[in-house]
Amino acid sequence: MTERLPDDCSEVLDHLYAFHDHELSAEEADQIRQHLMACEPCLDRFQVEDALRTLIRKCCSQARAPESLRVRVTASFSRTVIITEPE
Numbered sequence: 242m243t244e245r246l247p248d249d250c251s252e253v254l255d256h257l258y259a260f261h262d263h264e265l266s267a268e269e270a271d272q273i274r275q276h277l278m279a280c281e282p283c284l285d286r287f288q289v290e291d292a293l294r295t296l297i298r299k300c301c302s303q304a305r306a307p308e309s310l311r312v313r314v315t316a317s318f319s320r321t322v323i324i325t326e327p328e
């Protein structure tokens with residue numbers, strides 16, 4: 242059964258957080274994964290997200306969560322999203 246693939250990048254990006262947090266069903270996660278394999282911009286976005294999460298997790302596990310760094314990282318990521326947004 243071929244389900245509707247999320248060809249729409251914005252739809253994929255909408256699910257990126259859930260995908261990252263393993264909150265999607267196996268089928269949904271599969272669709273996202275397939276899109277990421279075929280779509281470099283989305284893969285880029287995913288890897289940025291991935292790197293940030295790793296960074297944040299590392300910071301948080303080392304000491305008490307450095308709130309200022311977390312805010313800065315989150316802010317810079319939001320800025321990236323805005324800049325790369327097509328419209």
Ligand SMILES: [Zn+2]
Nearest residue numbers: 250253280283
């Ligand atoms: Zn895409």
